[in-house]
Amino acid sequence: MENLSDEFWNNRYKTNDFGWDIGDVSEPLKKYIEQLDNKELKILIPGAGNAYEAEFLFKVGFKNVHVLDFAEAPLHNIKKRLPEFPNHQLIQQDFFEHKGQYDLIIEQTFFCAINPTLRSKYVQHMHELLALNGKLVGLMFNDLLNTDKPPFGGNKEEYQKLFADTFDIKKMEPCYNSIKPREGRELFVMMQHKPL
Numbered sequence: 001m002e003n004l005s006d007e008f009w010n011n012r013y014k015t016n017d018f019g020w021d022i023g024d025v026s027e028p029l030k031k032y033i034e035q036l037d038n039k040e041l042k043i044l045i046p047g048a049g050n051a052y053e054a055e056f057l058f059k060v061g062f063k064n065v066h067v068l069d070f071a072e073a074p075l076h077n078i079k080k081r082l083p084e085f086p087n088h089q090l091i092q093q094d095f096f097e098h099k100g101q102y103d104l105i106i107e108q109t110f111f112c113a114i115n116p117t118l119r120s121k122y123v124q125h126m127h128e129l130l131a132l133n134g135k136l137v138g139l140m141f142n143d144l145l146n147t148d149k150p151p152f153g154g155n156k157e158e159y160q161k162l163f164a165d166t167f168d169i170k171k172m173e174p175c176y177n178s179i180k181p182r183e184g185r186e187l188f189v190m191m192q193h194k195p196l
Contacts, residue, residue: 023052024052025052025053025055025056026052026053026108026139026178026179027177027178027179028139028175028177028178028186028188029053029106029108029137029138029139030056031177032137032188033053033056033057033060033062034060036062036104038103039061039062039063040064041062041064041103041104042064042066042101042102042103042104042131043057043062043064043065043066043102043103043104043105043106044066044068044100044102044104044105044106044129045065045066045067045068045105045106045108046068046069046095046098046105046107046110047068047069047070047095047109047110047113047114048067048068048069048074048078048108048110049069049074049109050074050077050078051067051069051074051078053106053108054067054078054085055078055081055082055085058082058085059082063086064089065089066089066091066100066102067085067089067090067091068091068093068095068098069091069092070092070093070094070095071092072092075090075091075092078090095110095114095122095125096118096121096125098125098129099129100129101129101130101131101134102129102130102131102134103130103131103134103135104134104135104137105126105129105130105134105135105136105137106137106138107136107137107138107139107140107189108138108139109139109151111138111140111154112140112141112145112150112151112152112153112154113150113151113152114150114152115152116152116154119162120162123162123163123166123167124166126167127166127167127193127194127196130193131193132193132195133192133193134192134193135170135190135191135192135193136167136189136190136191136192136193137189137190137191138188138189139175139178139186139187139188139189140154140159140186140187140189141153141154141185141186141187142154142155142156142174142185142186142187143155143185156172156187159172159187159189160172163191165194166193166194166196167191167192167193167194168191168192168193168194169189169190169191170190170191170192171188171189171190172187172188172189172190172191173187173188174186174187174188175187175188
């Protein structure tokens with residue numbers, strides 16, 4: 001198993017070794033964002049990478065968007081593309097050490113990037129970071145993928161078991177508008193914080 005440190009991820013960006021990066025906001029998330037009408041939502045995008053979703057959100061009027069990544073390089077990339085993005089909303093930190101309360105957390109290639117042994121911890125921490133009635137929305141692979149390095153795969157049944165105790169699963173279904181290479185391999189998920 002690779003050591004998935006901040007140095008590991010920084011090097012991937014420095015050497016342009018980031019095949020997960022599609023170079024734009026993903027269509028399923030774009031469609032979801034377009035139907036949101038509360039521009040005051042406090043939004044977190046963890047493990048955001050180059051964060052095209054954050055850029056899109058910001059450009060359509062969501063100003064309370066926070067981008068979190070372990071690596072420094074992608075945060076610099078966002079700032080280059082979007083100089084007006086507030087510095088204090090670009091956070092270089094380990095997700096599991098991050099504190100805050102958010103109305104919406106967007107999942108885009110983060111869950112599949114962490115060591116699968118941390119998935120229960122991911123669910124618990126997502127629950128802690130979400131405000132009451134807050135939502136976790138995004139895309140997850142419905143595919144085996146790798147066991148020794150990211151992206152790590154998974155399936156709907158596994159995710160349902162993982163999230164059922166702490167989240168009300170509103171939607172977890174095959175994505176109808178994935179990009180070609182991920183067609184038939186992604187689930188669109190929408191889960192709401194469940195009071196414990």
